[in-house]
Amino acid sequence: ATPTALLVGTGRGAQLGILIKGPQILESTRRVDTIVLDKTGTVTTGQMTLVAVHPNENVTDEELLVFAGAAESGSEHPIAKSIVTGARARLLTLPTPESFSSTDGLGVQAIVDGRVVLVGRPSWLSENWSIELPSELKLALSSCESRGQTAVAVAWDGQAQGILAVSDVVKDSSAAAIKEFRRLGLRPVLLTGDNETVARVVGTELGIIDVRAGVLPAEKAEVIRALQLEGRVVAMVGDGVNDAVALATADLGIAMGTGTDVAIEASDLTLIRSDLVAAADAIRLSRRTLSTIK
Ligand code: ADP
Numbered sequence: 001a002t003p004t005a006l007l008v009g010t011g012r013g014a015q016l017g018i019l020i021k022g023p024q025i026l027e028s029t030r031r032v033d034t035i036v037l038d039k040t041g042t043v044t045t046g047q048m049t050l051v052a053v054h055p056n057e058n059v060t061d062e063e064l065l066v067f068a069g070a071a072e073s074g075s076e077h078p079i080a081k082s083i084v085t086g087a088r089a090r091l092l093t094l095p096t097p098e099s100f101s102s103t104d105g106l107g108v109q110a111i112v113d114g115r116v117v118l119v120g121r122p123s124w125l126s127e128n129w130s131i132e133l134p135s136e137l138k139l140a141l142s143s144c145e146s147r148g149q150t151a152v153a154v155a156w157d158g159q160a161q162g163i164l165a166v167s168d169v170v171k172d173s174s175a176a177a178i179k180e181f182r183r184l185g186l187r188p189v190l191l192t193g194d195n196e197t198v199a200r201v202v203g204t205e206l207g208i209i210d211v212r213a214g215v216l217p218a219e220k221a222e223v224i225r226a227l228q229l230e231g232r233v234v235a236m237v238g239d240g241v242n243d244a245v246a247l248a249t250a251d252l253g254i255a256m257g258t259g260t261d262v263a264i265e266a267s268d269l270t271l272i273r274s275d276l277v278a279a280a281d282a283i284r285l286s287r288r289t290l291s292t293i294k
């Protein structure tokens, strides 16, 4: 998918749907003992659906969706897209925001109909804007999270106006891929900017115990470096802009073919079908290829 992704080595790589950037990559692939997996878009489809709308008592569902949808219309984040799609599916017209900015891994800020609207991580609203959720919304939030849904807070006029929950599904192939990683002696780690509860639900579904949640985009690479300092040889699989530095830091960076260009550029391997099973195939293939060379 990218001009720099050069196909080398055996024709097997191509058959398996793997693009390899250069022959030197096979060596680090062979020594890998830890595989760090980004959650959204890598282990899950990343195609989120709006599943719950919880406004404050003085706000309607429609108002909450119009302001949140308008604020999110400038964002490429899967959460943003699902909110916009959810609002349009309810036949709501979203005004164009007068201004827009987004903070990676935290949320968006926009001016909609003269109001400052925030949509993002509840902890970002509280720590950065001193906006707290009232207790009913806190309850709704934790019940969404315990079901594995990601909930974001929506605020305007300096007050929390509601929460929206989105859900994502684990890819059909992820469970089989993780079993395969274990068979190859690799330790899986789940890494995400999403909150702990949601990440644990996904981890439990897949049998991954080592879950690192609430990690900001800038901190993802630090997690990789810390594992390397423990003496581990780390492969990282990701798809997002927020994964790029971590992918470049890892001993082996693996990008999803459906991922962003930056993630593909930062990686050593690209999985054309965006299927984690291909990552296991790549590691097995490199071990075999090298054992026949040596
Ligand atoms: P991941 O590591 O799973 O890809 P991100 O780092 O992109 O996650 O996002 C982490 C969290 O930041 C999200 O779960 C959400 O709470 C918040 N967030 C990021 N971008 C947005 C956005 N556009 N709208 C609302 N919330 C957002």
Ligand code: MG
Binding pocket: 038, 039, 040, 041, 042, 238, 239, 240, 243
């Ligand atoms: Mg991702």
